[in-house]
Amino acid sequence: MSKAFTRENDQDDEDDGEASAPALPPGTRNYMTRRGHRLLREEFEHLVKVERPNLVQVVSWAAGNGDRSENGDYIYGKKRLREIDRRLRFLTKRLDSSVVVDPAEQENTDQVFFGATVTICDQDGNESSYQIVGIDEADVGAGMISWISPLARALMKAREGDSIRFQSPMGWREIEVVAVRYIG
Template structure:
């Protein structure tokens, strides 16, 4: 079932019935993007479209056609960001008191069955970026690691099937060990 939140191709939909957890940094990043779109980029594009509309035949006017298309893209993204921000539940991982267990915002180092170590940070769906070692709270690895403790062996679903991984370390921002 598609929702209005699904109209942005770059962002994954939230699983039904889940909260949209986000770190303060992720929330600020989305707010800044929305501000940039609505206060900077959109007014520039509106100005170009107005100028182009005054040049006569709009059917062959590239500035007008592209500008209108870009306005639709900006408005769609702004609606998406507005809804995501409105439904966001901001959680500061630095305030986590139970640091011996994996929760939202934790950076977890684990080893797989081949003794390959990997470190991931569990973040909200709108801020996770696998290239930076960040995974969504709803990803298979995050679901497997959540509530685990150092030394626990958990099973995670991979494309090749179930794989066991051992939690080696858990860190939260704001505290150095």
């Protein structure tokens, strides 16, 4: 059988680039902030308008050089094109299912909801601040936690001064809500 009709990697078409991204809970919407939506849209636009067209040119040039079996530019380019196409399918699904929530438009600002920036104090007196964001924009190091994380779920509907007990990956923890802010 010709190599043209075989799959190099069966997993390439199966995961649509979602292997590293957390899955949405069944039956829920893909909530995200305006910033998160903008970043996904910018990544999509960059892949479609810049990276993919440039790579198609390289692959086309490499294909014209003759023997493709030992042509590194061609082989790498085709692999990278599959990665880009997989990422584009993933981004399309996420953007199509997204519900953009602007934290600045929250009316009930004394309670914790999606988009809130919450300052908490743990049992040792250490304060931390987290913004509750969409799963695609979560970055714990930057203080942005996903709305489906155990901490965010425990904080939902809490108010300043409330004590919250929740199950974290490291066991049960108790925290106190020090402040709730909504920043656009």
